[in-house]
Amino acid sequence: MEKIKEVVINNSEDVILARQAAREMARETGFGLADQTRITTAVSELSRNIYLYAGTGRVIIRALSKNLKKGMEIVAEDRGPGIPDVEMALQNGYSTNRSLGQGLPGTKRLMDEFEIKSEVGVGTTVTIRKWL
Amino acid sequence: MAGKGALNISELLTKKEKEILDEWVKAQADNLASRRGLIPEKQQREDSARLLGVLVKAVAGGNLEDITAPEYDGVNRFLASLAASRANQGFSPSETATYIFSLKNIVFKFLQEEYSDRPEALLKAAIDFSALVDKLGLITFETYVKGREEVIREQQKSMLELSTPVIQIWDEILVSPLIGTIDSARARQIMENLLESIVATKSSIVIMDITGVPAVDTEVANRLLRTMQAAKLMGAECILTGIGPQISQTIVHLGVDLGGVITRASLRDGLTLAFKRLKLNVARAEG
Amino acid sequence: MDKVPILKMGDTLILAIQVELHDKMAIRLQEDILKEIHDTGARGLVIDVSALEVVDSFMGRVLSDTASMAGIMGVETALVGIRPEIAITLQEMGLELKGVHFALNLEKGMELLQNIGEIFYGED
Incomplete structure (x- = not known):
């Protein structure tokens, strides 16, 4: 009984849709208010990055269940320009677009697991997980 | 129907459900848990009848291996509730599992009576059925452990709350x-x-x-x-x-x-x- | 609803963000606020965010920028009604909101700005 939601990101309105989908699933999974907000905020960052840097992409939100552990996984993928220096992008204060420059590192701190794969000219995939 | 090839356990279970149940309940009357008086005989019989009932349905399609298949939903559900209620009644997890395992001997006896003329096929059927019942017994064990972990988690949570007053x-x-x-x-x-x-x-x-x-x-x-x-x-x-x-x-x-x-x-x-x-x-x- | 109403009470502007704003709306709100400050000569700005369920780095930036811009125009800004879970998230992300005062609710925000006003400008 795996639950999956997919949100296609084309503009800033879609960021809100992705957020709502994430919050709903977080609530259903049984996360408390603080964790719901952490997850929703992380999804907001990732989906905004998609439309800011790649134009389009998608966010896949999935409920996880592993042995006794329950959780959520979010995959944000695009075929945008890719990030030339992932290490640097994960440092505080890095941002090529005017944001607080905390988007990616902030997202990482909000979640339990964070993986990023990026190739210049191919695209970027960020996978984040949070366990209950 | 003692035809050629593999033995049909599901057919045997369906045909002999009533007799198997009687034998099983009788056998249980002698085991330790019943002697400890933890469970009334009537409930013992009801539990056994229901378990056998859902099991007969599950194996009807011939699947004796994959207990995660949808036809085993009923069995899984019943075993989970059985494990929980027996734990509440004071059964140890091994007593509950032993109860499930005890179904093996009864069914073996019926298999033997039915197919004594075909020892090889009999052996295979016995092994298959034994493996299935082992899995079912383990489910009750897992449910028990899960319940325990739940309790521990709850206690941890309330301890945290107690230790952070405002x-x-x-x-x-x-x-x-x-x-x-x-x-x-x-x-x-x-x-x-x-x-x-x-x-x-x-x-x-x-x-x-x-x-x-x-x-x-x-x-x-x-x-x-x-x-x-x-x-x-x-x-x-x-x-x-x-x-x-x-x-x-x-x-x-x-x-x-x-x-x-x-x-x-x-x-x-x-x-x-x-x-x-x-x-x-x-x-x-x-x- | 795609425009956030801005009210004026005394020399303080008050606005409550009641819906999740997408980025363009947020930028437009910033422009509206600055224009309103210019038009009315307000001294204080109270932004009620108690209805917001998410403040991410972009929204944080917009709020912080707005306060800084208002500050240059001589206006003190109070951000009121940040929910606990949002305060936690902002903290963990390491987002700093600069140039803003914080208060629990609208009433306390007004009070706070009034006190600051008295310190800066004396009693009228």
Whole structure:
């Protein structure tokens, strides 16, 4: 009984849709208010990055269940320009677009697991997980 | 139907369901759990009848291997509830599993009677059925463990809550007396409790007292600072109190930047400051 | 609803963000606020965010920028009603909101700005 939601990101309105989908699933999974907000905020960052840097992409939100552990996984993928220096992008204060420059590192701190794969000219995939 | 090829266990189970049940219940009457009087015979019979019933349905399609298949939903559900109710009645998990396993011997007996002329096929059927029942027995065990873990988790949670009290000691003043070691789970709990209390009590000053915290390292200091900064975002001013000579030395030696947080040596001093901020006067009554 | 109403009480502007704003709306709100400050000569600005369920780095930036811009125009800004879970998230992300005062609710925010006003400008 795996639950999956997919949100296609084309503009800033879609960021809100992705957020709502994430919050709903977080609530259903049984996360408390603080964790719901952490997850929703992380999804907001990732989906905004998609439309800011790649134009389009998608966010896949999935409920996880592993042995006794329950959780959520979010995959944000695009075929945008890719990030030339992932290490640097994960440092505080890095941002090529005017944001607080905390988007990616902030997202990482909000979640339990964070993986990023990026190739210049191919695209970027960020996978984040949070366990209950 | 004793035809050619593999033996049809599901057919045997369906055909002999009633007899198997009778034998099984009879066998159970002699086992330890029944003798301990933990369970009335009537319930024992009902449980066994239901288990056998759902099992007959599950194996009807010939699947004796994959108990995660949808046809086993009923079996899985029943075993989970059985394990839970037996645990409540005081059965040990191995007693419950043994009860499930005891079905093997009964079915073997019927298999033998039915197919005594075909020893090889009989052996295979026995092995298959045995493997299936082993899996079912393990389910009850797993359910038991799961239930235990649930209880442990609940207890951990309530312990966390107990160890992070937030007290409203005056209008708009909260005190959070911290006692013991602060790890990340507790730091998180402290933060959430404190911030929710600010909203609930409409407080504007929060005093965090660390008199009871044995040691402060960079990690703990940062967690406390973060909590105080979060409180500030909600419009509450934070005062850190209960800082003894040792802790103040540690903080300076570690080079922890308290980032403009107001600190006081004792809770008393912190409270005095809080009153001052709220323009409150504490005076001895005249006469 | 795609425009956030801005009210004026005394010399303070008050607005409550009641819906999740997408980025363009947020930028437009910033422009509206600055224009309103200019038009009315307000001295204080109170932004009520108690209805917001998410403040991410972009929204944080917009709020912080707005306060800084208002500050240059001589206006003190109070951000009121940040929910506990949002305060936690902002903290953990390491987002700093600069140039803003914080208060628990609208009433306390007004009070706060009034006190600051008295310190800065004296009693009228």
